[in-house]
Amino acid sequence: MRKRTAAVLSMILAISMTGCSSGVKPEEEKTNGKKDDGVLEIEFFQQKMEEGPQKGYQAIIDKFNEENSDIRIEMNTVPDAGTVLTSRIASGDIPVLFSDYPTQQQFRQKVENGYVQDLSEQECLKNVEESALEMTKQKDGKYYALPYSRNYMGVYYNQEIFEENNLEVPTTWKEFLEVCKTLKEKSITPIGLMGKDPGRVGHGFQCMTVAWDPEGIEAIERAVSGEEKLENDEGFREVAEKTAELLSYTNEDVLGLADTTCWENFANGKYAMCITGSYARGTLLIANPDLKIGVFPLPNETQETTNTLSGIDAAICVSAKASEEEKEAAYRFLDYLAETENAQTFCNHDGAPSCITGVTPNYEGIEPMMDLINAGQVHDWMASTIDNNIVTDLYNVTQGFWSDKDIDNYLNQMDTSIAVTSAE
Incomplete structure (x- = not known):
């Protein structure tokens, strides 16, 4: 139903935009x-x-x-x-x-x-x-x-929890997993992740894709154009493998958790980290004005190969x-x-x-993220180059993967979804 609704709305918009078949003349709008x-x-x-x-x-x-x-x-x-x-x-x-x-x-x-x-x-x-x-x-x-x-996707972390457990901000995928393991061994939920809304799943999906495969979005573009299939793309398979591993360190109720509840839980110390966007920072501090938070990019194998999702x-x-x-x-x-x-x-x-020029942002705690952005290690959101209906359907497929963690099925479903939606 979601796909059909999106397709119908796109069709309506396309028809109305022709300027000759909508029945609504410019002067009547x-x-x-x-x-x-x-x-x-x-x-x-x-x-x-x-x-x-x-x-x-x-x-x-x-x-x-x-x-x-x-x-x-x-x-x-x-x-x-x-x-x-x-x-x-x-x-x-x-x-x-x-x-x-x-x-x-x-x-x-x-x-x-x-x-x-x-x-x-x-x-x-x-x-x-x-x-x-x-x-x-x-x-x-x-x-x-x-x-x-501007926006960015990254890993918010509770500075007090990190300090109490002698944890350093990870800069590589190996270090990130070590932090997660240490927290889990101490019965602390390492990562808060929201999966109830496919849109928020999509934000996490894009963040992980850009972080772990610098050419991941381009791989999707090639799949859309029919040049290749994602199930044959080694970089995208690695994204899926790392996603499955990351999910083993998240809250158990990922698929039932809404964004506002996830943010509130993180703000009140229920998770050590939360993968979300810059748009959540103000909301987190409203939920807990005393919260000491930092943000770092979701790391790849090395700092040099780490990229972050960022745009207007x-x-x-x-x-x-x-x-x-x-x-x-x-x-x-x-x-x-x-x-x-x-x-x-x-x-x-x-x-x-x-x-806006002259604005003094509060960069306290988010320096690692801003350093990456200022260095140009960023990629814009998928919808800048891929049809929004295709992107939305990939969110739904990814939500299913977050549930079953079946990598082969996930990549196959991604290819199927792209082929079906591209043909509509």
Whole structure:
């Protein structure tokens, strides 16, 4: 059902984007700005479900609304936000402001079909770090989003548990396994892992793939194009083998554990480590303000061959179908977001590295991760080069593997899933 729903939504979006067969003409498309007593209300549809970034956005919105009597920004956050946004675009009900992921294929499709406003000449982009801005450049050389924060996947660890057990941050796969063995021998759950939601499984899957096989995502691309099969790829088989070994050191209820529960358990000392993203850092500190945490990259055989998953996380866009009045209001809010003081507020709540110049992030405990990112040992997310429906289906297959740990069946199912979804 998940696959069919995703496929149907993709079909609807593709049809509506042709501009000739949808029955919704550009001039008829709806946007959501409305005036109430002279105040223009603008919806900000944002996709971050974690508590930290939501609080960061809301703090900025509250301040903006206080300082601007003619505009009111209303944040809207819903479950399965990506699917909801796709459906709304297909129906012509496009939020004036929305967050999205500008390095992904689905975003490039929105741009190419005229749904996202060009921001290249807007003041807000002048305060964005050049490297972050370049990551969002589209095929036409223009910029259609305000990149606001970066993300990464890594291993969070409880510094107090490590200190109490005389453990050092591992930099190789062998050292990582030794840490896990030591913790398990002391009846401490080494790793907290969330597997109830296929999306979070997918984040772990991508993290492990990039960490243990620098060409792993490219191997999937070759499988999608029909050049090879994953079951014949030695690097990807090694990823599966290491995943199975890692799973022997996790909590027993992986497949029944939701992200929020996993984060809460880790924040309260039930696990020594937790494989998750930068998006969780602010939420962890909300759950336990006294928590002393660090982050390190999930290690490969050597430091030199270790890579991490990293890309643009929060990025804010404007609907190309909005009225000129709505666009001007949206630009004012983007300019406000891009002010260093306000971006600092978001960074303090979110906990992820900022894309805005002048922001001073709290890198305490995450230096190993930032060193790797600054060294360029990173890979963007799969959806930047692989169709999102294929990626989503691989998440579901991986969730099954986390349950049965059957490597041969897993690789076979990956190939089957890619072949079936590619043909739809």
